[in-house]
Amino acid sequence: MSQLTIDEIAPPTSALGSQPRELALRIRGASRDGQVLRVAANKCSVGAGEGCSLRIEEAGLHPVHCYILRGEAGAVVRRWSPNTRLNGRDFRDAMLQQGDRLSLGPIELEGLDGVDA
Numbered sequence: 449m450s451q452l453t454i455d456e457i458a459p460p461t462s463a464l465g466s467q468p469r470e471l472a473l474r475i476r477g478a479s480r481d482g483q484v485l486r487v488a489a490n491k492c493s494v495g496a497g498e499g500c501s502l503r504i505e506e507a508g509l510h511p512v513h514c515y516i517l518r519g520e521a522g523a524v525v526r527r528w529s530p531n532t533r534l535n536g537r538d539f540r541d542a543m544l545q546q547g548d549r550l551s552l553g554p555i556e557l558e559g560l561d562g563v564d565a
Contacts, residue, residue, distance in 0.1 A: 471516065471523055472560035476549070478506050484560065492516040494552065495529070508553040516544065525550060 485502065491546040492501040497511030505550040517524045523544040525534065533551040534542050544550070548559040 471518060471544075473550075473557040474560055475504075476556040476558055478504070478555040485557070487516070490518050492518075494557075504552070504555065505555075506555055509555070510553065513552040514550070 452453065471492070473485045473487070474555060475481060475483045475485065486555050487502060489501055492515065493512055494502045494514050494516060495512040496503065496505050498511035500512060502516075508531075510531060513527075513529045514534045515526045515528060520557070524541055525539075525544045526541050527534075527539055529552075530555045533539070534544075535549055536551070544559055546561055550557040550559070
């Protein structure tokens with residue numbers, strides 16, 4: 449069974465603008481399939497590493513897969529691992545929209561209605 453932890457620290461206003469609403473992501477393809485995650489931080493590191501804000505301990509995950517940065521204009525995801533794709537495609541930096549699928553090795557995080565638009 450995988451383990452999941454979310455760093456609950458919500459930082460003050462960032463350089464990207466004022467703090468937006470929570471980011472909502474649904475896990476797909478792991479032992480926690482269907483679980484909805486809510487992230488309030490402006491900057492969120494995602495991966496299996498101990499220092500990640502959104503830590504998902506699942507076989508096949510890298511210590512850091514990506515960073516999600518949020519502000520008034522929306523959410524941007526920055527790829528940090530070659531085994532990270534957005535909607536099945538390679539990327540470097542991309543806007544994260546409702547319905548997007550962020551693949552982290554063997555699992556996906558699906559952007560829900562709470563994703564900043």
